[in-house]
Amino acid sequence: MSMEYRYKHPHPAVTTDIVVFTISDGALKLLLIKRGQEPYKGTWALPGGFLEPNEDLSQCAQRELQEETRLQNIYLEQLYTFGNPERDPRERVVSVAYYALVPIMDNLPVAGSDATAVSWYPMDKLPPLAFDHVEIVNLAQKRLLSKLNYTSIAFQLLPETFTLSEVQTVYEIVRNEKLDKRNFRKQITKLGLLEDTGELRRNGSHRPARLYRAVCRNKVQLID
Amino acid sequence: MSMEYRYKHPHPAVTTDIVVFTISDGALKLLLIKRGQEPYKGTWALPGGFLEPNEDLSQCAQRELQEETRLQNIYLEQLYTFGNPERDPRERVVSVAYYALVPIMDNLPVAGSDATAVSWYPMDKLPPLAFDHVEIVNLAQKRLLSKLNYTSIAFQLLPETFTLSEVQTVYEIVRNEKLDKRNFRKQITKLGLLEDTGELRRNGSHRPARLYRAVCRNKVQLID
Numbered sequence: 001m002s003m004e005y006r007y008k009h010p011h012p013a014v015t016t017d018i019v020v021f022t023i024s025d026g027a028l029k030l031l032l033i034k035r036g037q038e039p040y041k042g043t044w045a046l047p048g049g050f051l052e053p054n055e056d057l058s059q060c061a062q063r064e065l066q067e068e069t070r071l072q073n074i075y076l077e078q079l080y081t082f083g084n085p086e087r088d089p090r091e092r093v094v095s096v097a098y099y100a101l102v103p104i105m106d107n108l109p110v111a112g113s114d115a116t117a118v119s120w121y122p123m124d125k126l127p128p129l130a131f132d133h134v135e136i137v138n139l140a141q142k143r144l145l146s147k148l149n150y151t152s153i154a155f156q157l158l159p160e161t162f163t164l165s166e167v168q169t170v171y172e173i174v175r176n177e178k179l180d181k182r183n184f185r186k187q188i189t190k191l192g193l194l195e196d197t198g199e200l201r202r203n204g205s206h207r208p209a210r211l212y213r214a215v216c217r218n219k220v221q222l223i224d
Numbered sequence: 225m226s227m228e229y230r231y232k233h234p235h236p237a238v239t240t241d242i243v244v245f246t247i248s249d250g251a252l253k254l255l256l257i258k259r260g261q262e263p264y265k266g267t268w269a270l271p272g273g274f275l276e277p278n279e280d281l282s283q284c285a286q287r288e289l290q291e292e293t294r295l296q297n298i299y300l301e302q303l304y305t306f307g308n309p310e311r312d313p314r315e316r317v318v319s320v321a322y323y324a325l326v327p328i329m330d331n332l333p334v335a336g337s338d339a340t341a342v343s344w345y346p347m348d349k350l351p352p353l354a355f356d357h358v359e360i361v362n363l364a365q366k367r368l369l370s371k372l373n374y375t376s377i378a379f380q381l382l383p384e385t386f387t388l389s390e391v392q393t394v395y396e397i398v399r400n401e402k403l404d405k406r407n408f409r410k411q412i413t414k415l416g417l418l419e420d421t422g423e424l425r426r427n428g429s430h431r432p433a434r435l436y437r438a439v440c441r442n443k444v445q446l447i448d
Contacts, residue, residue, distance in 0.1 A: 009274040011235035014307075014318050050233040053316065057307035081305045081320045083238075083281035092277065094238050094318070096305045150374055 012083075012092035016061040017048035017133065019079065019099040019140040020071065023157050027122040028173050030137060032129075033068050033115035039089045040130035044121070046137070048095070049114065061098040069109035069118045074100045075156065079140055087132045099140040101156035148174055152193045155214035161197055163209040164188065236307075236316035240285040241272035241357065243303065243323040243364040244295065247381050251346040252397050254361060256353070257292050257339035263313045264354035268345070270361070272319070273338065285322040293333035293342045298324045299380065303364055311356045323364040325380035372398055376417045379438035385421055387433040388412065 020031035032044040047068040051060045058076060066072045076098040083094045111118040121127065123141065126134075147153040154170045155162075168184050188194065193215050200208035244255035256268040273288040275281065282300060290296045303321040311317060335342040345351065347365065350358075371377040378394045379386075392408050412418065417439050424432035 009237055010277050011237050012275065013233055013235050014238065051236065051307070051318075053234050054309050056309065057305060057318070078304060080302060081281060083275070083320070085278050085280065094275075094281070094320075096307070096318075 010092075012094045013088075013090075014051040015048055015093055015095045016051065016057060016064060017046040017082075017095050017097045017136055018061050018065045018076065019046060019097060019137055020065070020069075020074065020102060021099070021140070021144060021157070022102050022104055022120060023170055023173055024104045024120065025122075026169070026173060027124070028141075029120040029122050030126065031069060031071070031109065032119055032121050032127070033111060034117035034119075035130060036114050036116040042116075043130045044119075044127045045130035046097075046133050047115065047118075057096050058098070061096075064113075067113035068111065068115040070112060071102070071109055074102060076100045079136070079143060082132060082136060084132065095136075097136045097140070099143065101144070101153060103157060103159045145174060152191075152214060155193070158214075161199070161211040161213050163201060163211060165209060167194075167212075234316075236318045237312075237314075238275040239272055239317055239319045240275065240281060240288060241270040241306075241319050241321045241360055242285050242289045242300065243270060243321060243361055244289070244293075244298065244326060245323070245364070245368060245381070246326050246328055246344060247394060247397055248328045248344065249346075250393070250397060251348070252365075253344040253346050254350065255293060255295070255333065256343055256345050256351070257335060258341035258343075259354060260338050260340040266340075267354045268343075268351045269354035270321075270357045271339065271342075281320050282322070285320075288337075291337035292335065292339040294336060295326070295333055298326060300324045303360070303367060306356060306360060308356065319360075321360045321364070323367065325368070325377065327381060327383045369398060376415075376438060379417070382438075385423070385435040385437050387425060387435060389433060391418075391436075 022029050031047065033047050035041055035043050035045050047065050049064040051057065055063065058078070061076050062072070065074065077100070079097040079099045081094060081096045085092055087093060109118045129137070144153065148171060154167065154174070157170050158166060164185055167188060168179060168181065171184065172179055194212045195215050197211045197213055199211045201211055202208045246253050255271065257271050259265055259267055259269050271289050271292040275284045279287065282302070285300050286296070289298065300322040301324070303323045305318060305320045307318045309316055311319070333342045353361070368377065372395060378391065378398070381394050382390055388409055391412060392403060392405065395408065396403055418436045419439050421435045421437055423435045425435055426432045
């Protein structure tokens with residue numbers, strides 16, 4: 001390409017940043033890494049990094065997440081692209097944000113690459129974040145809340161099989177409000193997204209709870 | 225910034241592309257420009273262009289739309305960012321797509337800047353499009369269709385005041401299906417997004433039709 005063409009169109013750097021939510025200990029939690037390099041060295045931030053020449057945006061997000069936290073094969077959805085000219089002190093950086101919901105994991109993620117630590121933080125106790133990552137996280141939370149009402153997104157936060165109580169807990173935690181058990185069960189059943197596994201889970205002296213699985217985890221389904 | 229840093233992170237070009245829909249003559253229509261420059265010179269494409277150093281992404285979209293079609297002060301929403309490494313023959317170009325819905329306009333848009341012509345094309349009669357713009361348009365149409373069901377997005381396609389028949393026509397055209405008048409009126413009224421203006425519109429020998437306005441054009445409202 002000609003020098004004139006390149007001069008006319010200065011190129012910003014492009015990155016991806018990844019918002020990963022989970023639910024554990026009754027709280028909505030966010031995956032954060034501690035930055036090992038300037039700028040914001042030592043500050044908590046979303047996993048993410050620069051786009052490589054031959055990868056698509058979603059591949060970049062998968063790779064960065066894997067390098068920095070060892071999480072892989074996560075279903076990522078594009079959230080929004082942030083392009084404020086002042087958002088990075090180094091130079092102009094346009095960042096394509098992705099988000100994901102994952103079930104509670106037995107193992108903690110492991111820090112790698114530019115990250116010196118990795119941790120799940122409860123959303124109501126977030127540390128100060130680098131760059132405009134607070135803005136990105138806020139938008140992701142808003143999206144999650146709104147998608148909860150008309151998609152099957154909540155099931156991404158649950159294990160393969162689950163009880164209706166567990167589904168209700170997810171809704172209660174994300175919405176931050178108590179829900180009426182009878183009403184909730186009626187509404188969630190009406191959506192037609194649940195399949196009875198025929199199995200029961202025993203839990204001490206309680207009545208055994210029926211186990212369900214999601215018919216389709218990523219399908220968008222409108223509430224009539 | 226150091227040469228090493230820039231070498232490690234080759235920078236793609238960044239553009240915005242804008243999908244503008246309207247409804248006229250009973251059809252959903254798309255705003256297209258004819259490209260005045262290579263690549264794809266003479267081919268129809270979405271309005272759009274390169275990000276300037278000091279503008280935000282949405283400013284870029286507004287500016288390009290204005291330069292190429294004279295449309296301005298349109299409410300644009302970010303749609304999705306397209307980053308396939310092969311999507312532009314010149315070099316790597318990451319494009320942030322925006323979309324908008326506008327009411328039927330009395331005046332045709334006017335071509336300017338890199339555009340040699342501008343036109344509204346019915347969605348079922350689109351010409352071949354440059355780059356991956358078919359993909360962008362398809363996603364925008366899908367988003368529009370899905371938002372129709374749980375937001376007040378449809379009112380963006382209508383003038384300031386409108387009849388319930390006109391609202392129904394918008395839904396019928398976007399969904400591409402006939403709707404039952406009684407059911408539709410019941411559902412749309414239930415949403416609480418309409419305000420009776422108290423005015424009537426006379427139309428020949430028909431019974432005068434009540435005129436409404438949207439309570440809030442851009443508000444996202446869930447259908448209970």
